[in-house]
Structures are given as structure tokens and as C-alpha cells.
Amino acid sequence: MTKRLTPILISILSFLLVWHLITRYSGIPNFILPSPLSVWTRFLRAVDDRSLPYHTGITLIEILLGLLTGVLFATVVGYLLAKSRSLERVLSPYLVASQAIPVVAIAPLLVIWLGEGILSKVVICALIVFFPVLVNTIVGVRAVPIALYDLMNSLHATRAQILWKVEVPASLPVFLGGLRIGATLSVIGAIVGELVDAEEGLGFLLQLGDFQYDTPMVFVAVFTLIALALMLYGIVTMLERRFLGWQEK
Amino acid sequence: MSHTPILTIRNLSAVFPDNNGGLRALDDISFDVHPREFVCVLGPSGSGKTTLLRILAGLISPTSGSFMFGHGEQPSIGMVFQQANLMPWRTVMDNIKLPLEVISMDSQTARTKAQDMIELVGLQGFEDSLPRDLSGGMAQRVAIARALIHDPDLLLLDEPFASLDAMTRERMWTELSRIWQARQKTVIMVTHSINESLFLADRVLVLTQRPGKVKLDLKVDLPRPRKDDIRYTSHFGRLARKLREAIE
Numbered sequence: 001m002t003k004r005l006t007p008i009l010i011s012i013l014s015f016l017l018v019w020h021l022i023t024r025y026s027g028i029p030n031f032i033l034p035s036p037l038s039v040w041t042r043f044l045r046a047v048d049d050r051s052l053p054y055h056t057g058i059t060l061i062e063i064l065l066g067l068l069t070g071v072l073f074a075t076v077v078g079y080l081l082a083k084s085r086s087l088e089r090v091l092s093p094y095l096v097a098s099q100a101i102p103v104v105a106i107a108p109l110l111v112i113w114l115g116e117g118i119l120s121k122v123v124i125c126a127l128i129v130f131f132p133v134l135v136n137t138i139v140g141v142r143a144v145p146i147a148l149y150d151l152m153n154s155l156h157a158t159r160a161q162i163l164w165k166v167e168v169p170a171s172l173p174v175f176l177g178g179l180r181i182g183a184t185l186s187v188i189g190a191i192v193g194e195l196v197d198a199e200e201g202l203g204f205l206l207q208l209g210d211f212q213y214d215t216p217m218v219f220v221a222v223f224t225l226i227a228l229a230l231m232l233y234g235i236v237t238m239l240e241r242r243f244l245g246w247q248e249k
Numbered sequence: 250m251s252h253t254p255i256l257t258i259r260n261l262s263a264v265f266p267d268n269n270g271g272l273r274a275l276d277d278i279s280f281d282v283h284p285r286e287f288v289c290v291l292g293p294s295g296s297g298k299t300t301l302l303r304i305l306a307g308l309i310s311p312t313s314g315s316f317m318f319g320h321g322e323q324p325s326i327g328m329v330f331q332q333a334n335l336m337p338w339r340t341v342m343d344n345i346k347l348p349l350e351v352i353s354m355d356s357q358t359a360r361t362k363a364q365d366m367i368e369l370v371g372l373q374g375f376e377d378s379l380p381r382d383l384s385g386g387m388a389q390r391v392a393i394a395r396a397l398i399h400d401p402d403l404l405l406l407d408e409p410f411a412s413l414d415a416m417t418r419e420r421m422w423t424e425l426s427r428i429w430q431a432r433q434k435t436v437i438m439v440t441h442s443i444n445e446s447l448f449l450a451d452r453v454l455v456l457t458q459r460p461g462k463v464k465l466d467l468k469v470d471l472p473r474p475r476k477d478d479i480r481y482t483s484h485f486g487r488l489a490r491k492l493r494e495a496i497e
Binding site: 145147148150151152153154155156157161165166169170172244246247 | 303306307308323325326327328330332334336337338339347348350351379381399405
């Protein structure tokens, strides 16, 4: 473990050092490029006055709810589309068209329709997550070897048994690949929604920092977002380790 | 051997739809299989051997004709495919247990039975191995164990050793022969190897080129247990020649 962490640690430390040296000797003012130290003190203050934990919590809830809804819908719809060619023919024009509309562009619309509260962010997040998970679910389910269906049918297995014992485990590698993309995108979804209009959340904090020329605060918000994205990514990686160990080598 | 057949096949035909009136894979096949009989279906590629097996396994329906199992109900089936067809995410133990999970047997009994099967096919010590770590012969032995564990009425083997190298294949014949004698199953095995069919079967059915018809129904009266060197006896040679002549 230390062997794997050491290069990452060295890389982070040298990044901070270079950043520090630039702010120290380049003469760029602090409100344009704050020093790592001023970002750190701003971070401590934001933790102290509870603004950071609060807004992070809000964004995290939006992300998790959005991710959950998006993944749930995408998995169910993806499975049905994978199993039925005719359903796919009926629905695929809409699905492709829905992807041609950038979610970022309709985010303001969604905020008008659903309000500036948490709901609009959850929906934006779910929409952004939906497509990659959908596509990977379809690809994953379609890639289940026909021979395994033959095996299960020769054993007179039920539909549910085929689903849980064959389709789910066989499509899991591709599905988790989609989830990995979706999890990263979900952070973008929540932030886009908050940037359009919000009273709370990291996007709000980011904009507040921006308006007040509190650039260290903007940095704190951005780093927190990165941490959230990395955490989600890490969870997916853990799921892959746990369930896809048979694939390794 | 009992004289009531366990399986009666009458005038079975299979036509697959294609662009010019359908591809006839099987044409008017009729034969009986008796309990504990080892029947090999031999024929050139494209003679509909696999189609026959898939119909018997209930995976596809025949276009016409019928097949009936002795006791009149859907029999339980153990099937071994050309490829081992294991689930790569399951260990050897869990792959073998699968048919018992399908009939919802409790996990402890299932494990005990799977352990017996693992010993029968000689894979002790590999219980927790994943399919990726098995050789072709070992994987196929797992497949055989899986096909036998739920004590099926009928064992269907679809060229189970086709993907193995010659040495392993011959070793597997002896193995299968031994397992068959230990478990006393009714077996229908599809193959295109004359040696394989004579080494293993009580009876060999030769199918013609597509559409497959039964061309020859040959009783293999070689003594059991059959040893490797039985292939060099003159009687084996005579039977092999009859089969060879029947295959076009």
C-alpha cells in the first residue's frame, strides 16, 4: 500500500510546491491566484464556520439522489431495451435525440420548471447520469453469452434465476464501467444546476466566492468538488474490486 | 437392460427459416433410447447432430414429429457443451453447484453433493479455483460434474471433447467411461469421431449429410470396461470400418 501511495504523495507535494513558488515569485495577486497556504486557511475557516460542511452536504445529497434515480431508471430501461429489439426501435430515436440536447443548456429550463431547490439539481444530475449507464447496461446485457442461456434453459431455470445468476453477473463489468462514468458526471450535473440558481450547495458557495472576489473560497469549493468526484470514483472502484475479482489478471 | 425405452423419437424433422424455403437440418429421425444406454450420434459437420440434441434439451422445438420420455413428463437434463461453458465469476465448486441452486436445494446439501462430484471427476484441491485458472480438460471435467450433479434422467453431450487436444481427449474418454459406469446414466452424445463413439457407446447412430437422417444404427458389442488398447483389436477395426463406410 505504501509503495502505491508514495508516488501519488510525491506528485501532490511537488504540485503544491510549484504552485506555492508561482504565487510567491510571479507577482500574481492573491485574488487571481491564491497561494496554497491562503486556500488552506480559507478551508479551515469554512470548516470552522460550518459553511463548507453544510454546502458540501447539500451537494452530496443532490449527487447521491440524482445518481440513484439516474442509475435506477437507466438500468431498468436499459435492460428492457436490451431484451426487446422492437422496444429499442420505438424508443431509440428519443433517447438519441435526448442526448443531442446538452443537459447544460436545458438546466436553466429545469430550474424554471422545478424551482431553485434541490429537486431541479437532482433531476439534472439524473439526466446526465442516465445515458452512459443506459448504454452500458444495454451493451452489457446484450453481451451475455448465449451459451449460458442455453445452459440455464436446459436446467429449466426460471426467468428470475436467469436474471440473477447469469445476466446480472455477466453484464456487471460493462455496467460498472458505465457507473464509473456516470458517477463522475453526476458531480458536474449537480454543480451545473447550482450554478444556474441556488441558495445552497457547493455551486452556490463557488459563485458567492466569485462575486466577492473571495478566490481562495472558490478554490476550496473546487477542491471539495474534486474530492467528491474522487470519492465516488473510489466507491465504484471498490465495487469493481469486490465483484469483478474473477476478471483480474 | 430394460426394454421400455426411456426416450422415443418419432419422425422428428427440423427446418430453420432461411431465404429459400427453409434449411432442413433433420429429416424424419426415429429411434429409441433405453435406460442406462450410451448412444453416440455420429455424422459429418452440418448433419444436424447438434440440432437433434438441442431439440431433446428443449432449447428449440422440432418442426414436425415428436419425442417422448418414458414417464411422460419433462425429464431433468444434464448437458455438456462443446465449450465448457462455465460461469467465469464462479469457482469450480459454485459452477458445479449451479443445477442444485436452480432447484433451490439447501446450500449445505448442495456443497456436500458438489464435493462428491469434484472427487468423481478428480478435481480435489481445485474447489475454489476460477475457470480462468483451469486447463481445457479440467474445465470440461467441471462441466461434466455440473451436468451430473442433479442426477438427471438424461445426459446430453454435444461434442464435449472437440475443443481439447488429442492426448487430453483420449484421457477424457477413459474418465467419462468410468464416470458413466459409476453413475449409470442414459447418455446421448454427439460426436464426429469414430474412435470416440466406439470407445464410449453401446450404440452408434450415423446421420447422413444435411438433412440428417439415420443411416446406420450400429450396436457396439465391445466388452466393458474398455481400455485404451481396445482400439487396436480387430473387432474395433471392423466396427470402425462399418461406421467409416456409412459416413459420406
